[in-house]
Amino acid sequence: MTVKIQKAAEIWRRLQKNILAVKGLLWRRSSTARNQATGLRIGDGFVEWTTLRDSKAGVEVLAANNAVLPYDAGHPPETEERSGQIKLHCSEISGPVSLGIAPDKMLMRVAELPTNDPAEMVKMIQLQVDAFSPFPDDRMFVSHEILSSGETGARVLITAVPKDLIETSGSLMKKAGIDVQGIDAEAMAWWQLIAERIQLPDEGRYLFLILEPWGGVWIVVQRRAPLAFRAVSPAGDMPFDEFAREVARDAGALLLSLDSEYGSAHLSELEIWCRGADAGGLSAALQEELQHEAKINSLDALAPVSEGLARRFLGTSLSPALTRIRNGHAAIDLVPESWRSAVIAQRMRRRLLAATVGVLAVWITAMMAFLGVYQLQYYRLARLEKELNALQKPAEEVRLMQNQARSFEQYLDRKNSSLECLREVSQNLPKDVLLTSFQFKKGKGVTIRGEALTVNPIYDYKQALDKSPLFARIEMGSIQPGKRKDTSVQTFQMTAKLKERP
Numbered sequence: 001m002t003v004k005i006q007k008a009a010e011i012w013r014r015l016q017k018n019i020l021a022v023k024g025l026l027w028r029r030s031s032t033a034r035n036q037a038t039g040l041r042i043g044d045g046f047v048e049w050t051t052l053r054d055s056k057a058g059v060e061v062l063a064a065n066n067a068v069l070p071y072d073a074g075h076p077p078e079t080e081e082r083s084g085q086i087k088l089h090c091s092e093i094s095g096p097v098s099l100g101i102a103p104d105k106m107l108m109r110v111a112e113l114p115t116n117d118p119a120e121m122v123k124m125i126q127l128q129v130d131a132f133s134p135f136p137d138d139r140m141f142v143s144h145e146i147l148s149s150g151e152t153g154a155r156v157l158i159t160a161v162p163k164d165l166i167e168t169s170g171s172l173m174k175k176a177g178i179d180v181q182g183i184d185a186e187a188m189a190w191w192q193l194i195a196e197r198i199q200l201p202d203e204g205r206y207l208f209l210i211l212e213p214w215g216g217v218w219i220v221v222q223r224r225a226p227l228a229f230r231a232v233s234p235a236g237d238m239p240f241d242e243f244a245r246e247v248a249r250d251a252g253a254l255l256l257s258l259d260s261e262y263g264s265a266h267l268s269e270l271e272i273w274c275r276g277a278d279a280g281g282l283s284a285a286l287q288e289e290l291q292h293e294a295k296i297n298s299l300d301a302l303a304p305v306s307e308g309l310a311r312r313f314l315g316t317s318l319s320p321a322l323t324r325i326r327n328g329h330a331a332i333d334l335v336p337e338s339w340r341s342a343v344i345a346q347r348m349r350r351r352l353l354a355a356t357v358g359v360l361a362v363w364i365t366a367m368m369a370f371l372g373v374y375q376l377q378y379y380r381l382a383r384l385e386k387e388l389n390a391l392q393k394p395a396e397e398v399r400l401m402q403n404q405a406r407s408f409e410q411y412l413d414r415k416n417s418s419l420e421c422l423r424e425v426s427q428n429l430p431k432d433v434l435l436t437s438f439q440f441k442k443g444k445g446v447t448i449r450g451e452a453l454t455v456n457p458i459y460d461y462k463q464a465l466d467k468s469p470l471f472a473r474i475e476m477g478s479i480q481p482g483k484r485k486d487t488s489v490q491t492f493q494m495t496a497k498l499k500e501r502p
Contacts, residue, residue: 036062038093039309040178041100041186042169043214045071047089049097050307054314063092066304083175090178098182098313099169100189100305101334103217103231107133107160108187110228112262114153114455118330120478125158133160141166141336145188146329148225152459155225159185161334170339182313182324183334187217187229189308194273197302200224204268205258207251207290211274211282212299218254222265230254244281248289255290267292275299421446421470425496428464432457436491445471445497451489455479458492465496472499
């Protein structure tokens with residue numbers, strides 16, 4: 001028996017050594033893929049990509065390319081021809097890729113949401129999309145990104161892209177042999193590059209124009225976060241002076257709409273980042289329209305927008321729900337769920353196929369070791385079960401007495417009584433809030449329902465209860481609009497948890 005146990009132990013040590021070697025290999029491969037990303041941008045007449053790697057020394061550029069593609073607006077290239085051209089210029093790309101969508105091909109809206117709860121955000125975002133999207137829900141892919149957040153709400157960028165565009169781009173990338181794991185907004189990549197270059201104060205409103213020969217985007221920034229995005233169409237056959245005046249009018253209309261929505265704010269800075277355009281003519285038209293001198297910069301001074309896409313992709317990871325997150329918050333992720341599920345399934349099949357032989361060998365070895373120690377464990381289990389049965393009845397009697405003692409303590413404790421909770425809830429009740437329901441659960445807490453004309457007194461009431469020494473925490477429920485006779489009110493529910501007894 002001793003010899004068999006020694007042989008089984010030796011086999012088990014060898015098995016552990018092999019498992020550790022395989023785990024190390026898989027970890028190195030996954031770590032390389034996780035720390036490397038490529039930003040890809042494809043237009044009608046060009047392709048641009050940059051591959052970055054995040055190392056201990058910082059983010060470094062591994063490879064990059066910018067190539068011109070043959071394109072005729074009157075006769076667009078066939079899919080096969082175009083995929084072949086892209087594959088030729090992107091042959092050095094390896095690993096996951098984030099594909100950028102141009103501003104004029106997507107809908108973008110920045111919204112201030114009065115909540116930080118992800119579930120409530122999704123519902124509010126859907127309402128926002130229904131309001132500004134001209135397309136039905138089944139023809140759009142929608143995503144959002146939290147730009148900034150506070151205690152009472154968050155500033156969120158909502159993006160919507162036609163499904164046809166995403167599916168066409170995905171088919172093109174698949175034929176070109178490119179592994180697209182992220183679809184992002186080029187406008188946010190531009191903002192990433194600008195934000196890394198300049199530091200903006202919290203006060204004032206800042207206006208940035210990014211313009212290239214094939215179009216651009218307006219970015220309005222306030223409190224160090226984007227407040228609005230608006231696409232700029234290319235000039236086409238339009239004379240440039242007329243195009244400059246149209247761009248200036250769009251800027252004026254954009255600022256006017258922001259003043260009406262968020263309140264008037266001083267325009268602190270106006271910057272033009274352009275390439276292949278008459279910056280002087282644009283500056284003159286904008287100064288005439290906005291009465292503010294523009295600062296002119298060259299886009300060549302910034303990194304390529306594909307690098308911005310790669311930087312944004314490096315900073316994200318997949319949540320358990322297969323959505324893209326950055327620093328714990330939602331990030332733009334327009335990749336269809338079916339793509340990601342198919343990729344994950346394909347990888348899983350390859351891994352399962354490669355691991356089948358190894359798993360079979362492990363199973364046989366484990367069975368040999370199991371048979372060697374099974375008899376010993378069986379006798380140990382039988383002895384422990386006998387001891388447990390002997391102790392079961394006394395332990396049950398002790399638990400029953402403990403539960404009875406805790407119940408007596410709770411009912412004898414007047415400190416956390418219903419009257420004391422009602423006094424605390426009523427004492428902190430603002431005059432603008434009407435209490436409609438009070439439910440007390442002994443030893444747990446109270447559920448409060450009420451209504452107010454606006455939401456501000458409700459949040460003031462919660463903050464007052466947060467400071468109460470009687471409650472451990474206040475959980476805010478839903479706030480919904482309602483009707484009381486001819487008056488619109490805001491109904492609410494919150495739960496006050498009692499502090500646990502020591």
